[in-house]
Amino acid sequence: MRPWLRIAAGFVLAAAALLGAGCGTVGSGGDNSGFGLVAKDHIAFYSSGPGESVPDRYLERGVRMRTISGATQGYLHVQLVSGETGFVRGSDVGDAPDPTAQ
Numbered sequence: 001m002r003p004w005l006r007i008a009a010g011f012v013l014a015a016a017a018l019l020g021a022g023c024g025t026v027g028s029g030g031d032n033s034g035f036g037l038v039a040k041d042h043i044a045f046y047s048s049g050p051g052e053s054v055p056d057r058y059l060e061r062g063v064r065m066r067t068i069s070g071a072t073q074g075y076l077h078v079q080l081v082s083g084e085t086g087f088v089r090g091s092d093v094g095d096a097p098d099p100t101a102q
Contacts, residue, residue: 035064035081036096043092050075050087059088064096 039062044055050073065078068085075087 035066037065037067037076037078037093038096039063039065039088040092040094043088046075046087047085050089056086065093 039059041061043059045057045059046052047056059080064081065088067076068079069077071090072087074090076090076093077085078088078093079085
């Protein structure tokens, strides 16, 4: 394969990945299946772990997430719909409403 063709193919693949990354956000019509937890209220989100003294940010009520691993010291390791991972207190999240329920 010609070098310029490899570079062009790389750019096309990178652009497709970037465009696809935003498709899973809540409210964008993306597929949120598997993200069965939601923030109950304005909750603390820790990027590095529950041992941090100050949260990196706060999640608003209704932010969807899924569990990556079980509770450690009362915290869940979660992935947000945006792809970001971090830790939240297990008692601060609840089951997401079933979108198919009427």
